[in-house]
Amino acid sequence: MRLKKFTYCSEFKCMAEKCPESCCQQWSIFFSKSDYLKLRNAQCSEELKKTIEKAIVKINADSEGFDYAVVRLDEKGVCPLLDGDGLCMLQKELGGDGLGYACRTFPRLKTKIGEDTYIYSLDMSCPKTAQLLIEHKEGLALSERNYDGGDGLLNAGVYSAPAVSAGWEGMPYYWVIKNTQIEILQNRRLTVCERMLVLGYFSRKANEYINHGEGGKIPVLAGRLKDIDISREIADSLKPDQSRKSYGVKSVSLFAKMLLRAQNRDEGHLRELFRTVADSLEITFKPEESKPLNIKSDKNIEASFNSAKYLEALEVYEKIEKERSYIIENILVNLIFPQALSEGIWKNYFIAAVFYNLLKTCVPAFLPKAFNDEELALAISRTAKMTVNNGLIKKDALLDFLDNRAYTLPHAAFLIYFSQS
Ligand code: SF4
Numbered sequence: 001m002r003l004k005k006f007t008y009c010s011e012f013k014c015m016a017e018k019c020p021e022s023c024c025q026q027w028s029i030f031f032s033k034s035d036y037l038k039l040r041n042a043q044c045s046e047e048l049k050k051t052i053e054k055a056i057v058k059i060n061a062d063s064e065g066f067d068y069a070v071v072r073l074d075e076k077g078v079c080p081l082l083d084g085d086g087l088c089m090l091q092k093e094l095g096g097d098g099l100g101y102a103c104r105t106f107p108r109l110k111t112k113i114g115e116d117t118y119i120y121s122l123d124m125s126c127p128k129t130a131q132l133l134i135e136h137k138e139g140l141a142l143s144e145r146n147y148d149g150g151d152g153l154l155n156a157g158v159y160s161a162p163a164v165s166a167g168w169e170g171m172p173y174y175w176v177i178k179n180t181q182i183e184i185l186q187n188r189r190l191t192v193c194e195r196m197l198v199l200g201y202f203s204r205k206a207n208e209y210i211n212h213g214e215g216g217k218i219p220v221l222a223g224r225l226k227d228i229d230i231s232r233e234i235a236d237s238l239k240p241d242q243s244r245k246s247y248g249v250k251s252v253s254l255f256a257k258m259l260l261r262a263q264n265r266d267e268g269h270l271r272e273l274f275r276t277v278a279d280s281l282e283i284t285f286k287p288e289e290s291k292p293l294n295i296k297s298d299k300n301i302e303a304s305f306n307s308a309k310y311l312e313a314l315e316v317y318e319k320i321e322k323e324r325s326y327i328i329e330n331i332l333v334n335l336i337f338p339q340a341l342s343e344g345i346w347k348n349y350f351i352a353a354v355f356y357n358l359l360k361t362c363v364p365a366f367l368p369k370a371f372n373d374e375e376l377a378l379a380i381s382r383t384a385k386m387t388v389n390n391g392l393i394k395k396d397a398l399l400d401f402l403d404n405r406a407y408t409l410p411h412a413a414f415l416i417y418f419s420q421s
Pocket residue numbers: 013014015016019020021022023024106107125126127128129
């Protein structure tokens with residue numbers, strides 16, 4: 001077996017009590033069925049038994065995955081299993097085995113690709129991961145070595161990101177596709193927007209080729225895209241004629257739909273993160289939000305916002321992307337690498353395009369006027385937490401694009417590019 005990972009993973013060290021937003025709070029902490037049952041039957045003190053009963057609730061009785069049960073956070077959004085001394089009660093009484101999978105592994109993302117490769121990366125919802133992405137100005141590098149067999153969870157076939165079966169029809173082209181996607185995102189001769197457009201073009205084509213049994217065309221296309229003139233031509237042909245203002249309208253409408261979906265979820269911290277962004281842009285809804293609006297049953301909800309505030313936020317974001325484009329590059333590379341291509345190359349790309357758009361809306365809302373790198377890392381990790389990490393894009397936002405027949409490359413381009421005038 002081979003192990004392929006970002007080299008920066010070796011630099012990761014949990015900030016523990018120094019973490020600005022520890023993963024024991026403001027977080028959806030899930031438990032699989034087996035972890036849940038193990039805990040409910042654990043030999044432990046009466047006090048811990050009672051706390052477990054109250055704190056961990058079943059949410060999805062049919063789940064075979066990690067979302068069978070979830071921790072019900074207290075009113076401040078903190079895990080009730082966190083003791084006064086800042087230590088986890090489960091860890092103290094039951095040791096590492098008492099922890100659910102998420103607590104044991106976060107922010108590590110490990111999975112298996114085909115029969116012979118494990119991959120390893122870190123989830124940027126963790127502020128320390130986001131800091132590492134900010135620190136690597138030279139771009140993210142991957143390393144590959146023989147797997148040493150020392151990871152009990154991997155050996156048991158337990159993964160934290162979706163695995164890709166060896167039988168997936170695109171398997172022979174897996175690494176050509178993945179490496180090309182990363183190369184496109186790291187092509188610094190293009191702007192980040194242009195790279196995203198070229199990535200869309202490549203992902204769309206690769207998806208079609210696999211679906212039509214024409215995978216052999218993928219390496220040829222990947223080779224063509226190494227020519228900067230061809231890549232630039234593709235990017236130019238995809239740039240929509242869109243002003244900043246109409247970009248803002250589309251972006252806020254996307255965000256507002258996600259906010260309404262988040263309102264229907266049980267996680268208070270998630271609603272709070274959305275509320276912070278909404279307040280920063282002065283988003284209001286019609287009909288007014290006297291009760292939680294339901295996006296599924298009421299298609300006539302209209303969101304309005306302060307466009308001057310949006311443009312201000314956009315400027316903050318643009319300054320980051322212009323002056324330190326490697327940060328956005330690293331964020332996107334970090335997102336793309338662990339995505340399972342078998343779930344849909346196009347779907348993976350569309351998630352990245354939506355996330356790229358949301359970065360512009362959300363990151364500035366979490367930043368003070370003058371900010372340092374730690375504050376920027378926290379803003380990035382919060383944006384990841386509220387969008388990609390809890391499935392709001394994957395499960396919900398993509399449905400809106402499908403419903404509106406907007407799940408296409410030209411529509412993705414509208415999420416990415418606007419003219420500077
Ligand atoms: S969020 Fe990251 S740095 Fe913070 S406590 Fe959790 S793992 Fe550690």
